Amino acid sequence: MHRIFDYRSDTVTKPSPAMWEAVKKLTNADLGDDVELEDPTINRLESKCAKLVGKEAALFVTSGTQGNLVSILTQTHPGEEILIEENAHIYKWEVGGAARIGGLVMRTFPSDKGIFGPKNLQSLIHYADDVHEVPTSMICLENTHNYHGGVVLPVELFEKTRKFADKNKLKVHLDGARIFNASVSSGIPVSEYTKYVDSVQFCLSKGLACPVGSIIAGSQEFINKARKVRKMLGGGWRQAGILAAMGLVATEEKWINRLQEDHQNAQLLANGLKEISPNLNINTPQTNIVMFPVPTNINPVKLSQDLKKNGILQHDIGQRLRFVTHYGLSAEDIKESIPIIQKVITEAIKKD
Ligand SMILES: Cc1ncc(COP(=O)(O)O)c(C=O)c1O
CATH class of the missing domain: 3.90.1150.10 (Aspartate Aminotransferase, domain 1)
Structure with a gap:
């Protein structure tokens, strides 16, 4: 029998002892119904994570896939188009949810190992006032980029994407499943990347080693709407403070730097x-x-x-x-x- 070395993904991680301790310390008084906004541990996790990524508000969701889908659905309408790099996780590995559930066309564009010039995408923009065209309403980024081997997108690319998006009245969503890996590697705070995007999703259940969960963050208005979209997708939590307690440990500075x-x-x-x-x-x-x-x-x-x-x-x-x-x-x-x-x-x- 061989010893197993599991390199499949950072999703296979098990909780740290400190995470288990945090769960054990919870009492019934710490639990509540999160659909009613009554779980204090989830409320704490959400406000801590909003600050961590420099946004007004955050929402705890079940997975990266759900976080991306909730973010996209909240900021687009069926019959619109989103621009996305051709090897992005949202396009390749999220079962086409944005198309199937969101009614969106996903228009892909190539990159050089994840890096692209937003200006070069101008010819891809489609307009609402043309009788034939499906209007473009969002651009998605991914940092680090999974398919391209965990590369870190430069912060300048975020700035250029924001300019391009503003010029074309697009929303910007960041699939930041591993945004803390990007930040630790580049030494650039997460908020320096996220200040250029309208919404961000990051995973607690990858390198940060939680068993379950992702966070989405953006403006308060975005999160209020996103909460309803999450509910529609069956993602309304009840006493999930048990999971959020682990998220609070996972987002400690020392743990992120690990x-x-x-x-x-x-x-x-x-x-x-x-x-x-x-x-x-x-x-x-x-x-x-x-x-x-x-x-x-x-x-x-x-x-x-x-x-x-x-x-x-x-x-x-x-x-x-x-x-x-x-x-x-x-x-x-x-x-x-x-x-x-x-x-x-x-x-x-x-x-x-
Ligand atoms: C870049 C990226 N985005 C999103 C996800 C989806 O996360 P989840 O597996 O929690 O749905 C993954 C998962 O591997 C990923 O690598």
Whole structure:
């Protein structure tokens, strides 16, 4: 039986001891019905998170997918169009909710590993006063960018996107599932990114290691409307302070800064992968995602399965394997797993 190293995602993290302690400390008096705004722990989490991202108000939601969908539905109308990078999570991996539930056209645009020039998108804008066109009403950003290997979008791109959005009367939504990874990596406070967007979603249940939950934030008016959209989607919580208590621990400064360890571990892993062959084009990760480009003569699905058989869980994404570092994997774990990964990949290369 192999030891398991779970690199599939930072969503696999289990709560920290401090999170369990926070839940244990709750009494019945700390719980209430959140649909009635009566759960004090959720209320505390929401006001703390609003401040953390520099917005007026915040809302606790079940997941990143729900947070993105609530944010989009709240700020658009069916029959409109949103602009989104072609490999964005909202477009590729959220079951098309914006189209199916929101009645929106998702218009994709390419990027250079997540980076694009908003000005170049001008020709994509569609107008309400043209009898043929579906009016463009929003642009979505993703930071860090999952598909592009956890890259950090520069803050200048946010500023330019805001200018472009204002010129074209668009809302800007940020899928900031891993915005704290971006901030810890760049040293730029989250609020410096979020000041350019109308709404932001970030995940408590990824690198921050909560078992459940995301936060959306924006103006008070946005959150008032979003609360109703969340209810419509079946996301009204009752005594979910049990979960919010963990969120309060997860958003402590010390815990957010722990993400730096995940980033260092990702570099450790990338260095181990680089040792396999100088011909492999492995980028130094900016955050906690390492993309291994599988040589084109090797079947990535088979390689992924071979690694799994040896206890190395990861995901194949096209011709790449994605490894994510997180709270559940220490530097020692990474060091122990590297020779196993090297052996399996080297064998695959030799066999070919
Ligand atoms: C960039 C990004 N956005 C949104 C999500 C969705 O989060 P959830 O799995 O909580 O729905 C993910 C999940 O991996 C993600 O990577």
